[in-house]
Structures are given as C-alpha cells and as structure tokens.
Amino acid sequence: MRKLLTRRSLITSAALGAGSLLSGCDALSRSPAFQNILGSAEDANFLVQRALGDRMELASEYTIADLSPKFRANGTRDPGTSDYTASAAQGFADWQLRLTGLFARPQNFSLSALQSMPQRTQITRHDCVEGWSAIGQWTGAPLKLLLDLAQLQDKAKFLVFHCADKLGGRPYYESIDLLDAFHPQTIMAHRLNGEAIPIGNGAPLRLRVERQLGYKHAKYVTGIEAVATLDHIGSGKGGYWEDVANYEWYAGI
C-alpha cells in the first residue's frame, strides 16, 4: 500500500513536473525577450543560407511531367471587393501595377504592357510554410526588367508588394530585399500552367520569389513600393503574416 501511494505520488509529481515544464515553455514562448533569443537562429539561417550559394543560384526547375495535378489555393481565395470583381469581369484589362516610392522614374504598368515585355517561364516547386508543396508552371515579366525601367534610387533597400486582398480586415502585403528582387527567377507572373492565373492563385498578377516559402509570393499585386526601411509599412515587420503571426521575414527555411 505504501509502495502504491509512493508510486502514485511519483506519477502525479512527474505529471505536474511535465505540466510545469510545458507551461514554462509557453511562458517563455510568449516572452518577447525569449522570442528574440530564439529568433537569433533565424538570423543564422538567413546569413548561412545566403552565404552558401553564389547568391544568384536558381531554385530547382521541373518539367511538365512533374506538375501537380491541381495547384492548391491558400490564404485569400478571392479578394471579393467590388473593384476587384469588376476588374475580373473584364479580364483585368484595366489592372495597373503601380511602381512608387524610391524610384527615379515611378510609373504604372498595365497588364498588357507587362505581357508584351520579354517573358520568363519556369516550372518550380511552391513550398508552403505549413509543409505542403505544389509544382506549377509560371510565366511573367522578370521583375528586373521593371526595375531597370523605373530605376531604383540608391536609398532603396526593399521592395514592398501591395495587394488587392485583405485578410481579417488588414491589407495583405509582402516585401523582399534587392538580392531577391534582381534574381532571374523573380517574376511578376500572370500565367499558371499556360493559362491566366486563376483567382484562387492570385489573378491577375502574382510575385514569384522562388527561394522563399509561399507566403512571400504576394497575390493580386497592385503596387510595388521601393523603400529604405520596412518600419513604416503595416506593423513594420515586412509582411502580413510577419505582422499578424510572427512569421519570419526571411522565409528561406
């Protein structure tokens, strides 16, 4: 009997111990200071991953045979605003991509202007932060061509992508640095698997930034703003999910 009690109390205290360990982890997890410590590993990921390649290394490209049967749509499936719906009704003929901010020649591009520029087509794997992947064929104008026309000022360090969709009442946006902006696979895509991008996947324009996770690939892009710092955009962390859910700004892993 004594032994049984001992064992039971042992199990109870072990469970309590495990419980307090867990709530300890939760308390740590919620503390901003500890988040900063954990976050240092993300800085290491960024530095090491950038250092390992020649910085312009291409993401793997695939063949038509490798395509996902269906390219999954995630996040916003339809912006649903009256402006967007009206534009969609006429095949986005009036869609404008506005380049603003630290450009020597800020300018607008219509969808047809983007389509008449030299195009790049790439079959790449889209990796979601949640863990799933889909392979799709994307066609669009390399971002570099747009930047060459609009001419970045020296102060510009980041590009912010403004989008037509809102999630939970907040406008979606994303940002990348200039290394990714000038990467050959970074394109403003308007076609997926040979057809106009479906609304669920970001019609009519979607950023492809192939060496990063899916949430960086802004959909329904209406504008590109060149900025010196991300502090004044949204809540200052460089993207919708970064602001709302603490996702990393650098999404290489």
Place this chain on the structure above:
Amino acid sequence: MKMTETPKRKPLRHRLTTRLWHWINALCLLVLIMSGLTIFNAHPRLYWGEYGANGDYAWAAVGSSQTLGYVRIGETKIETTGFIGNWRDNDGKIQTWAFPGWATIPSYYSLAEGRRWHFFFAWIFSVGLGFFMIRSLFNRHVQRDLHITRAEWRPSHIWRDIKNHMRLRFHAPGAVSIYNILQKLSYIGVIFVLLPLMIFSGLAMSPAMDANWPWLTDLFGGRQSARSIHFIGMFLLVLFFIVHMLALLFAGPIKQTWEMIIGGEREGGSNA
C-alpha cells in the same frame, strides 16, 4: 569518497564531452520533437515525391472532427479520439489539431513560435553533434567503445546477444561499461546515421537550400519525401528513447544516470 584516494586515477566510464553532449542532446531532442509536432500540426499529412498538398494522395494523414480523431496509414484507419486529431485542452475544450498540447511546444498552436523553437535548438543540436562526432574520433571514444570486432560480427555472436537481451542479461558481470554488439550497433546507428539524417532531411525541406544544394533534396527523392523521412526518423528516435529507458531501467536507473552526470568509473581494462 575514500575511493578517490587511490594513487592512480582510474579511467572514467563516460568522458566529460560525452556527458555534456548527452545532456545537451537530450534537451535538444526533446524540444525538437515537441516543436516539430507543432509544425506537423500545420499540415498533418505526409506524401512521397516532390509535391503533395490537400488534393494529392497522402500515405499517412491525421483526420479530425469535433467527434472523432483518427490516424490513417495507407488504407488502414486507427481511431485515436482523445489523443490524436480530437483531444481536450486544459480547459476541457475539444481541440482538433493533430498532436495534443501536452506533446507540443508551445502547448497551443503557433506555427511561427514552433518554428523558432525548432530552428534555435536545431542549431545547438547540429553544432553539438558535429563537435561530439569529431571529438569522439579524436579521443578514441568511437574506436575504444563502439568499434565492432570481427568476432562480434559473427551471426552466432549476434544471436547469442539477442538471446541474452531477451533474458534481460545485458552485460558480463562487472563489465557494464563494455558495450555489447546490439548496443554498439544502436549507438552507431543513431549517432552516425539517424541524427545526421534528421539534420539533412530537415535542410532538404528548405527552398533556399534547394537553390543552394539541389542534390540534397534529390537525394531524398523530393521535398515531400524528405518531410516524410524526417517524420519517420523522429519516430525512430522516440523508439530509441523508449528502448534506451527500458535498458536503463533494467541496468539500474539511479546508478546509470548518476554516472552519466559525474562520469563513473570504468571497471576492468585500461584506458585505451
């Protein structure tokens, strides 16, 4: 305490680097597994090949609803209500995330926080493992304790060791620190195969690493295969842990654990 007054210092059973690494590694693996389960909860489906999303066939998946939780492997469904896919949180509320709060870090669902824990401890784990491997070769821990002799490779010897294990007889009396063949095989397998496999299958899931080292993802047969292997590897590590604990239990848990802390004394043979 009088034992320490012997003139010649006896060789330690576990060297300092082994002990340090053992405990750092134990902490890292605990955090990595639990935060890994948080990450898994974001998409509790596993695929083979390069791609895999909700519309594609998953070889393993967790099913959840307000009334039922189950794990499906291939075509076999196992009901796991109360444990996986449908469980009650501390407030008694039903949650439909795959793995329950007591098994994840943090105990609530936060993919961003789970990932931060995971990558932070992955760095410590990787650097620690690399350091331990190199150190163990140089201080001859591997050669002294894990080297398998030709005699030990004989099937009859392996069979005898298996039979001894089934009788719960693990060591020749007074030679606890001399590892038997099954022990050597499992330590070599875990330290030199399974743990590195976890690091590399983890890296193979990174889109930036895919650009830097495309061969790595190819080696695993695609990103989704790497994710499946990462998960299976985790499962094998949990299995290793259970066997490790059972062996500890039979070999004298208090003495064994204490020796892994203070070093212990190596009986018999001299320091190789």
